[in-house]
Every structure is written in structure tokens, then in C-alpha cells.
Amino acid sequence: MSAPRLRNVKIVGTGCYLPEKRLTNFDLEKMVDTNDEWIVQRTGMHERRVAADDQATSDLCIEAARSALENAGMEATDLDMIIVATVTPDTIFPSTACRVQHAIGAREIPAFDLAAACSGFIYGLSMAKTQIASGVVDNILVLGAEVLTRFTDYQDRGSCILFGDGAGAAILSPSSGEDDGCILDTHMASDGSEGDLLILPGGGSLNPPSIEMLEKRQNYMHIEGRAVFKKAVSRIVRLVDESLERCNLKREDIDVVIPHQMNARIIESAAKRLDIPMEKIFINLDKYGNTSAATIPIAIDEASRQGFLKKGDLISLVTFGGGLTWASALIRW
Numbered sequence: 001m002s003a004p005r006l007r008n009v010k011i012v013g014t015g016c017y018l019p020e021k022r023l024t025n026f027d028l029e030k031m032v033d034t035n036d037e038w039i040v041q042r043t044g045m046h047e048r049r050v051a052a053d054d055q056a057t058s059d060l061c062i063e064a065a066r067s068a069l070e071n072a073g074m075e076a077t078d079l080d081m082i083i084v085a086t087v088t089p090d091t092i093f094p095s096t097a098c099r100v101q102h103a104i105g106a107r108e109i110p111a112f113d114l115a116a117a118c119s120g121f122i123y124g125l126s127m128a129k130t131q132i133a134s135g136v137v138d139n140i141l142v143l144g145a146e147v148l149t150r151f152t153d154y155q156d157r158g159s160c161i162l163f164g165d166g167a168g169a170a171i172l173s174p175s176s177g178e179d180d181g182c183i184l185d186t187h188m189a190s191d192g193s194e195g196d197l198l199i200l201p202g203g204g205s206l207n208p209p210s211i212e213m214l215e216k217r218q219n220y221m222h223i224e225g226r227a228v229f230k231k232a233v234s235r236i237v238r239l240v241d242e243s244l245e246r247c248n249l250k251r252e253d254i255d256v257v258i259p260h261q262m263n264a265r266i267i268e269s270a271a272k273r274l275d276i277p278m279e280k281i282f283i284n285l286d287k288y289g290n291t292s293a294a295t296i297p298i299a300i301d302e303a304s305r306q307g308f309l310k311k312g313d314l315i316s317l318v319t320f321g322g323g324l325t326w327a328s329a330l331i332r333w
């Protein structure tokens with residue numbers, strides 16, 4: 001008996017939502033001992049968005065989802081599954097994805113959250129691809145969304161400059177093949193031995209909410225920035241090369257790289273080592289900072305709407321983050 005044939009899968013619509021409120025480097029100068037010049041030089045960031053007091057992660061998702069549905073020419077009732085990649089869910093349970101399912105008027109379809117920090121969206125993309133490829137379902141909404149500013153310590157100048165809020169969405173459906181656009185390759189990996197490098201230490205079952213936990217500011221993210229920086233560069237280089245190798249392609253074949261927007265210097269170092277010109281790399285961290293799972297889908301949506309992505313382009317998605325986790329995808333647009 002021959003193995004069942006897998007279907008090709010492509011992105012048929014994208015959307016994003018960024019809250020209106022801006023937090024600039026000059027605002028941060030008033031909050032911690034830092035300055036615009038240092039932040040721009042060390043990170044490339046100028047400002048980030050901050051969710052309104054009455055907005056939770058699902059609210060950002062709902063806007064991004066509606067935009068992606070419109071872009072795909074679909075109704076919410078066409079969806080067969082919703083995956084929300086986030087580490088800042090509205091509540092531990094019910095999942096943010098279930099709130100989204102109800103709010104957008106989807107049918108009684110599977111909806112769940114996926115926690116892989118900055119790698120979450122590509123993890124979601126990879127899982128959605130295999131579900132559709134195997135013929136289980138047709139249309140999957142994958143969201144990457146965070147309200148990180150609620151978990152950012154605005155007394156820690158080493159981390160508070162980095163993070164912002166936002167949501168990005170992609171809808172995946174079957175494709176007729178490479179000419180029609182398709183996801184050529186996805187890869188996911190993890191190494192839990194260094195999870196403490198990027199951690200939100202309090203609020204979970206290990207260290208539940210308590211006065212002591214709050215006094216130690218463990219309800220905020222803790223990052224070892226310098227250590228993460230070094231690991232990120234070499235990992236990104238390997239991820240891109242390995243994905244090309246699996247598809248029998250070369251670095252020169254890449255038209256656009258959409259990297260996780262963690263730090264412009266990390267991206268520039270990786271690009272230099274890969275010998276990929278910066279003109280091929282899409283960067284929007286100057287406007288939004290690092291929105292963890294949301295950076296890549298926001299960037300895909302912006303790049304697509306700005307005409308930065310052209311039909312037939314080979315696009316490399318690559319990310320590295322908390323867990324530690326890392327992931328990549330190669331897409332024929």
C-alpha cells in the first residue's frame with residue numbers, strides 16, 4: 001500500500017493589529033536610566049505599542065483575525081481550527097483561542113493556545129500545515145499575539161526597552177502546488193536546559209501568586225539579554241542554512257527574510273554571516289519593538305501589503321526565543 005499523498009498548503013490571507021498607544025524611547029527616558037541614543041544603537045528600536053487598559057490579548061487577536069479573514073475573502077464560519085500562539089493569554093484558562101472562536105463567530109471548531117514564546121507563530125504554522133496537508137481540515141487561522149507590556153518590569157532598563165504589544169494572523173488553506181504558492185519547509189526545536197535565560201518566574205503552578213512573589217517582582221519577565229544575544233545569532237544562521245539544505249536550495253535563492261524582531265544588531269549579525277544583503281531583510285522593530293509570537297505574522301502582513309513580498313518569492317522565516325525554542329519556515333509566496 002502506498003503512503004497517502006500529502007496536500008500542499010499556503011497562506012491565503014494575513015492581518016495584523018497594533019494598539020494605538022505608543023511608548024517611545026523618550027517616554028522610557030522618563031521611566032528608567034536610559035536614553036534614546038543607547039536604545040537605538042543597541043536595539044534599533046524607536047517605539048513600541050501598548051494595549052489600552054481594557055484590551056487583553058484576545059482583543060488584539062480578534063482585530064487581526066477579522067483583517068486576515070477579509071484579506072482571504074473568507075467568513076469566520078469557513079474556519080476549521082484556530083491556533084493562538086501566545087505566552088500572555090487573557091487567562092490561564094479558558095484559552096485565548098476559545099475567546100477568539102466565540103468573538104469572531106466561528107463554528108464549534110478546535111481552538112487552542114500554543115506556548116512557545118517567540119517561536120510560537122512558526123510552531124503554529126508548522127502544526128497547521130501538517131493538519132491541512134494530511135487532509136484532516138481545510139482552513140486554519142494561526143495567530144501570534146502578545147500583551148507583553150503587562151509583564152514587563154519598567155524598573156529594569158535592560159529589558160523594558162525591548163517589548164511591545166500586537167497581534168498578527170495568517171489563514172492557511174490547501175494549495176495546488178509551488179506555482180500557486182506553498183509552505184516548502186517548517187522546522188521546530190527546543191532545549192529546556194536553558195529556560196531560565198528568558199523567564200516569567202511567577203504566577204504559574206511553580207510559583208503561584210503571593211505577596212512575596214509580587215515583592216520580588218517575579219510577575220515580570222526576566223531576561224539574560226547578553227547570553228540570549230550570542231545564542232540567537234548562531235542559531236538563526238544554522239536555521240536558515242538547514243532549511244535551505246532540506247529543500248535543495250541555496251542562500252542566493254532567498255528573496256526575503258522575515259526574522260523574529262528581537263534586536264536589529266542580532267538580525268544584522270546573522271545576515272552578515274549568511275551573506276544575505278540587508279535589503280532582503282524585512283525589519284519593523286523600529287516601530288513595534290519585540291512582540292514575541294506576534295512579530296513574524298505582523299511582519300508578514302506588513303511586508304505583503306507594502307508589496308515587499310512578490311508572487312513566486314522565496315521567503316525565509318526564522319525565530320529564536322524563550323524555552324529555549326527556535327523554528328524556521330521556507331515559503332514560496
Ligand SMILES: CC(C)(COP(=O)(O)OP(=O)(O)OC[C@H]1O[C@@H](n2cnc3c(N)ncnc32)[C@H](O)[C@@H]1OP(=O)(O)O)[C@@H](O)C(=O)NCCC(=O)NCCS
Pocket residue numbers: 033034035038039042043118157158159161162198223224225226227228229262263290320321322
Ligand atoms: C538587552 C540588549 C539590548 C542589551 O544590549 P547589549 O549590547 O548586550 O548590552 P549589555 O547587556 O552588554 O550592557 C551594556 C551596558 O549597557 C547598560 N545598559 C543596559 N540597559 C541599558 C539601557 N536601557 N540604557 C542604557 N544602558 C543600559 C548595562 O548596564 C551595561 O553597562 P555596564 O557595561 O556598565 O555593565 C541585548 O543584549 C539584546 O537585545 N539581547 C537579546 C534580548 C532578548 O533576550 N530578547 C528576548 C528574546 S526573543
